[in-house]
Amino acid sequence: MRFALIVLLACSLALAEAGTWKQSQDYTMDDLDRSPKWLDSSSDAWPQDVTGYPESNWLIHKVEKRMERLHNTNEQIRTRIIDYVSEQLRRCKSGNIMDEHCVRRSVGYAMSFINNQERQAL
Template identity: 60%
Template sequence: MRVSCLLLFACTLALAQAGTWRQSQDYISSDEARPSWTHRHSEIWPCDVADYPEAYLLIHKVEKRLERMDNEQLKSRIVDYVVGELRDCKTGNDMDEHCVKRSIGYAMSFINRHKKQQL
């Protein structure tokens, strides 16, 4: 009975260790495969939100939309809105990836609404 318990305990520890090792390998490989459009310390995006990899997708999508606009005042308003959304997604030194992904829809809606108002 004792041997079975010890064997079960050893297997449980080994599986837990293997899971931890696998998660660390996933984290390392995701850092190596960063997209080419990662933050470039532009003057548009403040570092307190743009330095988070979780924010890159939203920033990239908004930058693509901003490239097609001529109105600098509207661009500034959009950037301010998106920065506010990203700051709302921060908790301490972490940024919630799911919050950022939800913010993509809000930001695109904001952009479309303001573009229509400009017409």
Template identity: 45%
Template sequence: MRSILVILLISTLALVQARNLSGSREDYLEDYQDSRRTTRYGPHLHSSIWPCDVADHREAYPLLHKVEKQLKRIESLEIRNQIQDHVVDQLRQCISAGKMDRHCVGRSIGLTMAFINHQWRNQN
């Protein structure tokens, strides 16, 4: 009977410790990513084609990455600029109280891809 209690106690302590370790690791990663964020004086961690006010938010990276891949197939500099302006406008609308809403960015991906495809079709 005592051995079962000891095993339960050890298991409980192990679970609590594992939970604390995973939380600490997540906190560490978040602090690390925040410290690597681009500042006015630090290196840019994003492409130079995006303004810092939108590109410094890691929530924007999926959209920015997708758009950069699509921009490679656009030949016209004018159309590229229109697309970039559209993306920046979409992302600025997703910023509230200094934080970017990732759900808003997710909705913007579809709208932006439709806009890019429309521009690309018009180019051809």
């Protein structure tokens, strides 16, 4: 009887700890929106129809950081990248709602496109 009680107590503590850990690991777009420094003056190049959504700020930030590291960057390449990513973000819109999961899936496409543009510029 004691053994069963101890096992039950240990299992309930483990489940409670796992739930707390899971909550601390979840991060939502709300967490990302609290950082206004993400969108700097270079963000003026992005179309208003995609920057008006907090969910898009995350991808825009990642793309801008990646473009900063481009070796042979010029305005034409930058414009192509912004146009491509903006189109990806527009596909994630449904009415006045931006699908957060769609935005996250678009990261790989955007980074691949940037790599292709960089290779073509070399």
